Amino acid sequence: MRLIIDKSGPFTHAPVSVQRIMATVILALVPATLFNIGLFGWPALFLFVVTVGSCVAVEAACLMLAKRPVKPVLTDNSAILTGWLYAMSLPPWAPWWTGTLGAVFAIALAKHVFGGLGQNVFNPAMVARVALLVSFPVQMTLFVAPHPIFGAGSPGFVESLAITFGPGATDAVSAASALGYVKNELARGIPVADTLKQLSREALDPGLRHLPDLMDLAIGFKAGSLGETSALLVLLGGLFILARGIISWHIPVAVLGSLFLFGTVFHAIDPTRYAPGYFHILSGAAILGAFFIATDYVTSPVSKSGQLVFGAGIGALTWLIRTYAGYPEGMAFAVLLMNALAPIIDQHFKPRAFGRTRKGDPLPIAKGEP
Amino acid sequence: MKLFPIRGGIHPAYRKQATAEKAIVALLPLPARLYLPLQQHMGAAAEALVQPGDRVKKGQLLGRGVGPVSAAVHAPTSGRIAQVAELTAPHPSGLPQLTIVLEPDGQDEWAELAPPIADPFAADPKAIKERVAQAGIVGMGGATFPSSVKLDLGTRLKLEILLLNGAECEPYLTCDDRVMREHPSEVIDGARIMAHALGAPRIVIAIERNKPQALDAMRLAASAFPAIEVVDVPVQYPMGSERHLTQAITGQETPARKLTADLGVVVHNVATARAVHHAVRFGRPLLSRVVTVSGGAVKEPKNVEAPLGTPVADLIDFCGGLSETPKRLVSGGPMMGQPLPSSEVPVVKGTSGILALTTAEANERPTQPCIRCGTCVTICPCGLVPVEMAAHIRKDDLDGAAAWGVMDCVSCGSCSYICPSYIPLVHYFNYAKGRITAQDRERRKQDEVKRLAEARAARLEKQAQAKREAAARKAQAESPAP
Numbered sequence: 001m002r003l004i005i006d007k008s009g010p011f012t013h014a015p016v017s018v019q020r021i022m023a024t025v026i027l028a029l030v031p032a033t034l035f036n037i038g039l040f041g042w043p044a045l046f047l048f049v050v051t052v053g054s055c056v057a058v059e060a061a062c063l064m065l066a067k068r069p070v071k072p073v074l075t076d077n078s079a080i081l082t083g084w085l086y087a088m089s090l091p092p093w094a095p096w097w098t099g100t101l102g103a104v105f106a107i108a109l110a111k112h113v114f115g116g117l118g119q120n121v122f123n124p125a126m127v128a129r130v131a132l133l134v135s136f137p138v139q140m141t142l143f144v145a146p147h148p149i150f151g152a153g154s155p156g157f158v159e160s161l162a163i164t165f166g167p168g169a170t171d172a173v174s175a176a177s178a179l180g181y182v183k184n185e186l187a188r189g190i191p192v193a194d195t196l197k198q199l200s201r202e203a204l205d206p207g208l209r210h211l212p213d214l215m216d217l218a219i220g221f222k223a224g225s226l227g228e229t230s231a232l233l234v235l236l237g238g239l240f241i242l243a244r245g246i247i248s249w250h251i252p253v254a255v256l257g258s259l260f261l262f263g264t265v266f267h268a269i270d271p272t273r274y275a276p277g278y279f280h281i282l283s284g285a286a287i288l289g290a291f292f293i294a295t296d297y298v299t300s301p302v303s304k305s306g307q308l309v310f311g312a313g314i315g316a317l318t319w320l321i322r323t324y325a326g327y328p329e330g331m332a333f334a335v336l337l338m339n340a341l342a343p344i345i346d347q348h349f350k351p352r353a354f355g356r357t358r359k360g361d362p363l364p365i366a367k368g369e370p
Numbered sequence: 371m372k373l374f375p376i377r378g379g380i381h382p383a384y385r386k387q388a389t390a391e392k393a394i395v396a397l398l399p400l401p402a403r404l405y406l407p408l409q410q411h412m413g414a415a416a417e418a419l420v421q422p423g424d425r426v427k428k429g430q431l432l433g434r435g436v437g438p439v440s441a442a443v444h445a446p447t448s449g450r451i452a453q454v455a456e457l458t459a460p461h462p463s464g465l466p467q468l469t470i471v472l473e474p475d476g477q478d479e480w481a482e483l484a485p486p487i488a489d490p491f492a493a494d495p496k497a498i499k500e501r502v503a504q505a506g507i508v509g510m511g512g513a514t515f516p517s518s519v520k521l522d523l524g525t526r527l528k529l530e531i532l533l534l535n536g537a538e539c540e541p542y543l544t545c546d547d548r549v550m551r552e553h554p555s556e557v558i559d560g561a562r563i564m565a566h567a568l569g570a571p572r573i574v575i576a577i578e579r580n581k582p583q584a585l586d587a588m589r590l591a592a593s594a595f596p597a598i599e600v601v602d603v604p605v606q607y608p609m610g611s612e613r614h615l616t617q618a619i620t621g622q623e624t625p626a627r628k629l630t631a632d633l634g635v636v637v638h639n640v641a642t643a644r645a646v647h648h649a650v651r652f653g654r655p656l657l658s659r660v661v662t663v664s665g666g667a668v669k670e671p672k673n674v675e676a677p678l679g680t681p682v683a684d685l686i687d688f689c690g691g692l693s694e695t696p697k698r699l700v701s702g703g704p705m706m707g708q709p710l711p712s713s714e715v716p717v718v719k720g721t722s723g724i725l726a727l728t729t730a731e732a733n734e735r736p737t738q739p740c741i742r743c744g745t746c747v748t749i750c751p752c753g754l755v756p757v758e759m760a761a762h763i764r765k766d767d768l769d770g771a772a773a774w775g776v777m778d779c780v781s782c783g784s785c786s787y788i789c790p791s792y793i794p795l796v797h798y799f800n801y802a803k804g805r806i807t808a809q810d811r812e813r814r815k816q817d818e819v820k821r822l823a824e825a826r827a828a829r830l831e832k833q834a835q836a837k838r839e840a841a842a843r844k845a846q847a848e849s850p851a852p
Contacts, residue, residue, distance in 0.1 A: 005462045005709045007797045010783035012704040013733040016790040118739040302744035353775050354752040355626040362626040
């Protein structure tokens with residue numbers, strides 16, 4: 001018996017795979033996705049399917065162009081996950097081409113131009129979101145109030161086709177996302193604290209209720225993109241992948257911690273200008289971003305200390321952009337900015353090697369008895 | 371005893387149940403031929419003392435250790451030397467190696483052995499080291515470093531602890547487990563002799579918690595000796611790594627490029643201790659070892675006490691043969707063991723296991739791109755960043771890999787095991803370590819050549835200078851005075 005020896009050990013391997021990791025993350029997103037599709041009706045479903053389908057199609061096209069094998073790469077589930085995350089960042093009634101064009105940005109430009117899976121510097125889903133947000137601000141910020149899928153007054157199947165694939169939902173009852181609302185009111189000279197009070201007053205009076213209260217922020221009966229609404233279900237999914245060991249606590253805790261810290265400290269300084277910390281955490285894409293976007297393996301640092309720095313940076317930048325910049329939501333920008341820094345963070349935040357000091361010199365031999 | 375945590379590590383599927391309850395059985399009848407490589411250890415190969423046609427007796431010296439780091443080779447049974455030739459080594463290269471081929475005569479007749487050391491604890495430590503060297507004992511955990519050299523560390527350093535390694539953290543292997551269960555007194559006695567030779571006042575025997583019977587047996591056998599402590603350590607690969615076990619017991623990290631002995635700790639394997647017991651108490655050299663024969667392709671997995679030189683094929687036949695062609699044939703454990711090119715190679719001193727692994731067990735898959743998940747960083751017990759080292763090695767940037775610490779890698783295989791993209795990381799690191807070591811050797815050689823050349827030039831210049839001065843003096847002396 002002669003055997004071919006083509007590698008050194010180990011000759012056993014953990015039952016893991018890239019496919020499985022991606023599938024687990026997708027599974028964690030399912031509850032929030034189903035809830036939100038239910039909440040925003042058929043148009044949300046159509047947009048979701050178009051977006052994910054486009055990502056897979058663009059991935060296949062890129063692989064064919066590069067003359068690389070299509071099937072093994074396509075089945076790694078990474079394009080589906082990218083599409084899924086991108087879809088969750090879209091306004092649910094956005095037209096179909098936002099999904100398709102975004103797929104080209106995410107998969108072709110952000111991923112395959114850099115060399116495909118594992119080579120991209122920037123988070124593909126966030127590249128797509130930002131590219132479309134700056135190019136098509138109207139379509140990308142047209143949020144609607146919840147229209148449950150079989151609810152009265154919600155568009156039917158055919159009507160919904162027109163919303164997604166037709167001229168758009170011009171007569172839809174639009175509504176601002178909570179972040180956008182606070183920002184707009186502030187721009188009009190109304191202090192943040194008053195806006196928030198207004199939010200909760202309206203919550204008590206169902207007649208006035210077209211804006212979300214805090215409970216709604218958490219559960220998800222509010223306007224927003226697919227992934228922004230329902231912080232609780234997204235959090236549940238995040239805790240699931242944390243428990244499964246797909247992600248560690250470092251990035252989510254650092255993102256949310258620093259966002260909360262900035263919010264709380266500045267709110268304490270001037271409550272009329274700055275929204276409180278919990279509002280920042282519960283609104284917008286904070287939870288989705290902290291657990292699912294910032295934790296993207298490829299574009300985040302590999303060491304735990306580096307991940308803490310990276311996460312804290314995202315939290316701080318998100319707060320900064322939300323508070324001072326032109327856009328109400330800053331998570332996508334913050335993630336992209338920190339993506340650019342990830343390689344440098346990796347250079348400077350390494351674990352300490354066994355038997356060496358942090359600087360890399362051999363440890364001194366301890367005097368005295370062992 | 372207070373234990374200290376070790377960083378990282380993995381929990382592979384242990385698969386020890388196939389042989390854990392199988393008592394050690396002697397390989398009988400003896401194989402038709404035994405193949406004894408002259409290099410079964412780290413260091414210089416032994417020098418053959420016999421020729422084809424010679425009759426030898428059991429325990430007779432066949433190969434003499436050469437130089438400071440080497441080990442002797444003995445006849446595992448009586449018989450006739452059939453051949454001294456270059457034959458395939460039990461090494462992944464499959465390269466030939468000078469090997470003595472012995473045809474047993476079935477008499478199993480002992481040669482005259484060295485007399486037992488009556489009271490080893492009264493004996494000079496030197497006499498014990500000498501005996502261990504004579505017996506050809508090497509580290510039997512798989513490292514195969516000559517034990518006598520390691521027992522000599524006490525002359526240079528002040529030692530506190532002899533740490534006996536019974537962790538056996540490699541999956542499948544149960545040979546140390548069985549030795550501890552079945553021969554605890556021999557192991558304890560060997561450990562006490564070694565501690566005496568080392569001048570170490572304490573003995574700590576570390577066994578992973580997944581071997582409760584071995585722990586019980588060793589605790590019972592050690593109960594008479596207050597200097598011995600039997601410690602159960604967590605089940606965590608690579609607990610059996612010398613440096614990591616030392617950290618778990620003492621809390622101290624061995625500084626880079628130093629030895630555990632610099633911390634006052636010397637680590638020996640339990641099977642080595644048993645071999646020392648045999649050599650000192652009975653004058654018996656190292657002639658056989660316990661080998662775990664396991665893996666899904668082996669029909670009847672067993673723990674076999676096999677004479678050194680037994681062909682792997684004979685060993686597998688003794689275990690009922692193979693049920694299917696294995697995907698991999700491995701000497702040692704599946705994590706750090708060596709792949710074997712064929713079953714036509716012998717059992718040597720470091721062969722702790724022979725594993726015939728099925729495709730399902732090996733679980734090899736095509737390599738996918740790295741997704742930078744960072745799991746390799748989290749689990750690296752040496753605190754390294756495998757993902758970055760591999761990226762540099764892939765570009766053939768060995769200096770870059772060295773800067774990321776590739777030379778500190780102990781090749782434990784945890785990163786390869788856990789990688790979701792099935793990247794053979796350790797394969798990369800072994801390649802880089804080999805290349806860097808070769809480059810360093812080459813650089814040192816060049817430096818030495820340069821130094822010698824410069825010294826020669828300086829010497830020649832000095833000679834020429836002296837000649838010129840002499841000529842000048844002569845000319846001055848001869849020139850007529852004005």
